[in-house]
Amino acid sequence: MAKNSLTRREVLAKAGSMAAAGAVAPIAKASGFTMIKGHSPNDKIVLGLIGCGGMGASNMRNLMNFSDIEVAALCDVDTNRATNDFKDVQNKYGKAPDFYPDYRHMLERKDIDAVIIGTPDHWHAMTFINACEAGKDSYCEKPISHNIQEAVRMASAQRRYKRVVQVGTWQRSTKEFTDALAYVKAGKLGKIVLCRAWISDGTRIGKAKPSAVPSNLDYDFWIGPAKMVPYQSNKVHWNWRWVLNTGGGLTTDWGVHMMDIALLGMSKGLDLVMPTEVSAEGGLFAISDDDRDAPDTIEAVYRFKDPDFVMHWSVGRDHPGKPGHGTEFVSADGKTVRVWRGGWVILDSDGKELPKEEAPAVSDHWREWVDCVKSRGTPKADLQSVAQTTIVCHLSNAALFSGEKVRWDKSAMDIVGGAGKNTSAYHREYRKPWKLPEV
Ligand SMILES: NC(=O)c1ccc[n+]([C@@H]2O[C@H](COP(=O)([O-])OP(=O)(O)OC[C@H]3O[C@@H](n4cnc5c(N)ncnc54)[C@H](O)[C@@H]3O)[C@@H](O)[C@H]2O)c1
Structure with missing residues (x-):
């Protein structure tokens, strides 16, 4: 079992201790360099899911249809939300996924290639930029951010760390x-x-x-x-x-x-x-x-x-x-x-x-992302766009x-100019200790 993850029994039994687990976790340190892992077409892509709610779980299930995908880890700040996903992943792969109350611990894992970001919008920028820093590609839900400044920062992070990112605007496919x-x-x-x-x-x-x-x-x-x-x-x-x-x-x-x-x-x-x-x-x-x-x-x-x-x-x-x-x-x-x-x-x-x-005919939205992760191509709902x-x-x-x-x-x-800048749609003051990473 991976460090800082919980077993299924612990997920179900230790729900009450989650606040403590989240509060003491150190903020993951930016790696400062870009890891680009090469994948051959036959390689398995190992995934983690951050945010086991409606759309995160739906994306994960779409991706689990592919034989070259393996889901290794789940993360949610609400243990109840991961219960069904935990069972489905265990049934599919014959082994229990690791569960993390804190996504930063999941991102520390070297064997995870990419993450699905299925959190509410106010969490996209932090989770996405931290994933880029950790060298993970991502399937990130839409809208990409809670405000304009976060979107600009996320686009910079994707460019700097050269990540392959498909956004969940699946109508493009x-x-x-x-x-x-x-x-x-x-x-x-x-x-x-x-x-x-x-x-x-x-x-x-x-x-x-x-x-x-x-x-x-x-x-x-x-x-x-x-x-x-x-x-x-x-x-x-x-x-x-x-x-x-x-x-x-x-x-x-x-x-x-x-x-x-x-x-x-x-x-x-x-x-x-x-x-x-x-x-x-x-x-x-x-x-x-x-x-x-x-x-x-x-x-x-x-x-x-x-x-x-x-x-x-x-x-x-x-x-x-x-x-x-x-x-x-x-x-x-x-x-x-x-x-x-x-x-x-x-x-x-x-x-x-x-x-x-x-x-x-166009390619399946989720399949296209997996193929691009392997080829380092640009999917049609690329984050820049x-x-x-x-x-x-x-x-x-x-x-x-x-x-x-x-x-x-x-x-x-x-x-x-200044018109529109003094709004929540433009920027937000991050609640301490959270800080939007510099890129
Ligand atoms: N592409 C689409 O068609 C589509 C449809 C629905 C939702 N979405 C998008 O998907 C995202 C999720 O929406 P939803 O309806 O599934 O929301 P939801 O509230 O059902 O699920 C979000 C989950 O994220 C968890 N979460 C919150 N903060 C977290 C954190 N820091 N770390 C880990 N987990 C955390 C929550 O506990 C919850 O289980 C949103 O960005 C939404 O806009 C996209």
């Missing part, structure tokens, strides 16, 4: 999105002047009073670099995305999927077009009897130059005649390509459907939270 994108990018819709992306939001997390932290959860570690607030049962697992201390609302949660498609369609390759100006209006107008603080109604407008177009992002109450989420490209002569999870259409200016075309989409999402929140028009400089990778 599914048929309807790739067919629609191929059509738009081939110029078949004509000149595009407007993109729209949207999501409907009716989520309630309910109301809960502060209460005692359950013994299975190391709440201090779960909060990590975010602001310490009293534990409320409705603000942790899954629901954290509607709480601005830990998430960014649906603009980051779904905007990163839907605006990503618009940006890809308007870009030549993975280096995305970026807006020059963003303004946004909205608030928490519809859902008042609830503990969420992320806005439920948002209208954001992005201006792009070279090419000239406008992108409209909406977190809305309804979208009559359309799916509850989606992306549209509108041409100069009023034709539209609309795409959503499950389908796509081409419409003339009267809304009549036009014939579609299929693009060549999804950092740009994530920043586009944060810019909408920066404009909304500040009430200002926010300007972006693509080459400086920063906001121009």
Whole structure:
């Protein structure tokens, strides 16, 4: 058994001691050099999972379908969350994975090649940069960060440590999105002047009073670099995305999927077009009897130059005649390509459907990452590219939270001037002792 890991029995039995385990762990020291391990196509890639929640576990199960993957270790700050994953990994490989309450101890292991980062958004930057420092590749969930400064730092870390990173924007690999994108990018819709992306939001997390932290959860570690607030049962697992201390609302949660498609369609390759100006209006107008603080109604407008177009992002109450989420490209002569999870259409200016075309098949999102880890290739949801989409999402929140028009400089990778900088979408003061690593 690896140092600092727990057996299954201990995972289940020692849940109460987790707070201590997390609190005393030293911060992993940056290695200062880049380890690039060569892999032959037949090599097994050994994985660790950080964050055994809904999406982390789902990614792990997708990857466990491949015979050249072995999951060796699990990590979560809540022992209850790892129980099913622990059993599944043990059944699949005939041996129990090691369990770590502190991801830094997992990263110290030399036999682990790569990690899946499935924590809530406020933990992505720390876990990702520490993984880069430890020489691990990663499959990192979206949005890549909780704010703009973290996204910029993560992109630097990936470049410095030369890591292969696929982000969980899996629409980049599914048929309807790739067919629609191929059509738009081939110029078949004509000149595009407007993109729209949207999501409907009716989520309630309910109301809960502060209460005692359950013994299975190391709440201090779960909060990590975010602001310490009293534990409320409705603000942790899954629901954290509607709480601005830990998430960014649906603009980051779904905007990163839907605006990503618009940006890809308007870009030549993975280096995305970026807006020059963003303004946004909205608030928490519809859902008042609830503990969420992320806005439920948002209208954001992005201006792009070279090419000239406008992108409209909406977190809305309804979208009559359309799916509850989606992306549209509108041409100069009023034709539209609309795409959503499950389908796509081409419409003339009267809304009549036009014939579609299929693009060549694309590789599976998870398989592509494994192949790139071996070949040191660049996967299609490379972190450099999804950092740009994530920043586009944060810019909408920066404009909304500040009430200002926010300007972006693509080459400086920063906001121009002060507007929007004094917001949680731009940066955060890390709660001590946590510190965003310098890169
Ligand atoms: N790609 C997609 O379609 C998709 C879908 C859902 C969620 N996601 C993303 O996946 C991520 C996880 O979302 P979720 O819905 O699974 O959340 P979740 O709350 O269900 O799971 C997160 C898990 O991480 C654990 N955790 C928190 N801090 C940790 C730390 N420091 N170390 C180890 N574990 C820690 C939590 O205890 C929890 O078990 C988010 O970034 C989310 O945006 C992506």
